[in-house]
Amino acid sequence: MAASKKPRYVDVSNPSLAVDCPHCGLRTARFVDHCRNCGYKLWPSTHMASAAFQAWRAADPARAEASRFDLEVPRHVDNTFDFTARARELGIHLFPNSNWPFTICAGCLFLGLAAIPFASTTRIVLAVIGGLIFLYGVVGWVIIEDVRMYPAEDASHTGEAHH
Numbered sequence: 257m258a259a260s261k262k263p264r265y266v267d268v269s270n271p272s273l274a275v276d277c278p279h280c281g282l283r284t285a286r287f288v289d290h291c292r293n294c295g296y297k298l299w300p301s302t303h304m305a306s307a308a309f310q311a312w313r314a315a316d317p318a319r320a321e322a323s324r325f326d327l328e329v330p331r332h333v334d335n336t337f338d339f340t341a342r343a344r345e346l347g348i349h350l351f352p353n354s355n356w357p358f359t360i361c362a363g364c365l366f367l368g369l370a371a372i373p374f375a376s377t378t379r380i381v382l383a384v385i386g387g388l389i390f391l392y393g394v395v396g397w398v399i400i401e402d403v404r405m406y407p408a409e410d411a412s413h414t415g416e417a418h419h
């Protein structure tokens with residue numbers, strides 16, 4: 257049994273993790289014992305396939321992160337994208353990330369409480385508190401913070417409307 261687990265015929269110089277299936281001709285993982293497409297037996301046993309994979313992986317440190325179920329060795333590509341810069345380039349106005357909407361919601365809470373039929377004085381007081389918090393939030397977000405983040409926008413695109 258131990259002998260059958262030895263990776264006897266592994267070409268470790270071949271960097272490919274995928275192989276064309278000899279039965280159906282489609283691409284499949286090289287170190288999985290069955291072809292993914294037609295089920296053709298590529299390796300006598302899953303143990304042998306695994307041992308072969310380990311021998312192949314040990315041959316090159318660049319293969320350390322490979323999985324035998326992959327068709328390619330994973331590469332770490334930095335695909336972070338600056339959407340803010342892109343939006344600026346395209347002239348799309350994005351609102352800044354902000355905590356002001358929470359203030360606006362707190363104002364809405366008091367405005368909502370003012371809608372409950374309490375005594376008139378209570379309702380007026382709640383409405384005034386809610387309105388002030390609401391306006392404070394709107395002014396902070398739309399006027400102060402937004403203008404601070406896009407100071408040149410109005411100057412450079414004078415023809416364009418402020419979205």
Ligand SMILES: [Zn+2]
Pocket residue numbers: 277278279280281282284291292293294295296
């Ligand atoms: Zn196949």
